[in-house]
Amino acid sequence: MSLDLSVVIPLYNEEESLPELVEWIERVCTEHKLSHEIIMIDDGSTDDSWKVVEELARDHQSVKGIKFQRNYGKSPALHEGFKAAMGNVVITMDADLQDSPDEIPELYSMIMTDGYDLVSGWKKVRYDNAVTKNLPSKLYNGVNRRLTGIKLHDMNCGLKSYKRKVVKSIEVYGEMHRFIPVLAKYAGFKKIGEKVVQHRPRKYGSSKFGWERFINGFLDLLSIQFVSRFGKKPMHLFGALGSFTFLLGFFFTASLIIDKIRLGADFGITNKPAFYLSLLAMMMGTLFFLTGFIAELITRNAADRNVYLMDEKIGWEN
Template sequence: MDISVVVPLYNEVESLPELLAWIRRVANEHHFTYEVIMVDDGSTDGSWQLIEVLKETYPEIYAIKFRRNYGKSAALNVGFAAASGEVVITMDADLQDSPDEIPVLHNRIKEEKLDLISGYKQKRHDPLTKTLPTKLFNAATRKMSGIKNLHDFNCGLKAYRKDVIKNIEVYGEMHRYIPVLAKWAGFTRIDEQVVKHYPRKYGTTKFGFSRFVNGFLDLLSIFFVGKFSKRPMHFFGSMGVLSFFGGFIIIVWLILDKLISIAHGSAYRNVTDQPLFYIALVAIIVGSQLFLTGFISELVSRNASDKNNYQIEKVI
């Protein structure tokens, strides 16, 4: 199969008929063999009931329904697991991503032997409350990830070589940083494609203020996980050792200072009467705790169970 189109959706009942007709038209014009994997992330507006009806007209649909809303990352992870196409395209269901971009993305993946192409919406039709945080996160992600050639990490329209989506795990809300996950997994042939962004035609945006905070926390998380997930002792252990020995040296210095003062008959203060002693004591305790945290993290990382367990209600 040439292409798998993975479409995560949540309450997009109005846009689905138009989206499927658009994808079919593009695929037929370019003679692609394809499937459309739709993952209903707990919609409550009748999206699933409509998909069941559309399945009769569009046999290329493979649809999965969650029992409740888990988020876009969960929908993408399950969609990736089900995909069988040599090139996998992801797009949002709100018609702001254009299926007309599919042929270019497919051809670039195949001809340029790229691992991943991320869409770049140069001209966006979103409110400032959405575009400004996106620009800030994109700049921070470029800096922290070292992927300098991407301007829009969070664009829903992306293309992947099949090997990429079968070797990364998208969880939490890490869909914003899939290019970073791919790079950490060793897929470094990453590029971008300028794509057209359409104004929202139906429904309302799912963007809220919480995504601003979550995006920042996810960025820190993806950086830490990518750098230290296989060796957490390197992070916690090094900090713990520095803190422990810093406190230990201070205490030794305080004791030696007292002994020298006694030897010279000079006035001195008891070690425990000095604030510096308690600072050193805290540093030793914190250092020991950090070291133990690193040790426990090593054990957890070696025996971690699958993070992606989702309740699937129906599959058609």
């Protein structure tokens, strides 16, 4: 029997919020008659989060847990959660209770009834610090919209719903969880929607993210643009650059040789800066070609990019 819903929750040092979060999800899913599983991925917590997950798995048949041996980050946690998810719809949310489980029924309906491939939450009213989080987030999302063409106000919102096929078709690695809608778009899923969701004040603990996420986020966006377009065909980029650069240097060198033949001994090729620039261009073109070949070899032999060490798993026998 297939499940209606998988709720994937990456967590790091959130022991206080987990019982309340699970009870809330259980209540909402029961009220709306949604068969479900709750997959909690402990990303190497240093508090008692895993003990709490073990207790919740004993008390609730729907709860399943994965524990990383160390802290890998949110993207690897989501990757493992997506691999394990069995529901027709997959919903992700943060473990800190700032995402409301009351949003689950409508997010589920937008996938199953309205036919969206992916629905991203939009925290239109936020309770974060306006200077350190809200303003940078608006600038960050504005750049994302312009570069990717995906008209979302809050691409990095942790509360999202997906068609199961989407999470099984994309690969979330590094810090690419910020750009899952971009990954989905490049995988061929075009119907991407948005829903205004409630953003709740943080009840326990403190934020795990700082200013560096915006710098890293911009670099990751450039990476994903490159990987999405040329990840499977790197020679198309490096070969084009190599051809252009090599031919530019070749034609300049040829013109200098022609001038030497035409003007004779009065024309010294090696005295011209253009001669050395031409040689440099030809060498750079050759290097671009070699880079393309090496990248092609790496692309075909990177089978273990998403292998992560785990200590334990619980709840999968149910």
